[in-house]
Amino acid sequence: MDWLLIGLSGVFILLTVLIIVFLVSLSKQGDERYEHIKTKAIVISFYATVGVLIGNLGRAIFNIGNQTNGFISNLSLLIVVAVIFLASLVWQKRKYGG
DSSP, X not given: OHHHHHHHHHHHHHHHHHHHHHHHHHHTSOSHHHHHHHHHHXXXXXXXXXXXXXXXXXXXXXXXXXXXXXXXXXXXXXXXXXXXXXXXXXXXXXXXXX
């Protein structure tokens, strides 16, 4: 269990650093495309996060799976949101240039 927590924390820290580096590289463009790319990525990740939360709520209501540790569940949710945000940033940058 401890190795799982350390591994998930490491993945989350890595994703956070990648997102920060990517946002810094986007901000160097200095035009409207940066704001547009960032806004579209935020909207996509918000919709996906709401979908994941609704799925978690449905799983909790119907008691599918046994959740033993709420912290691991919350950390995995943060990792999913970070992956979605990073993927949508990359996709929007490729779509709108950069």
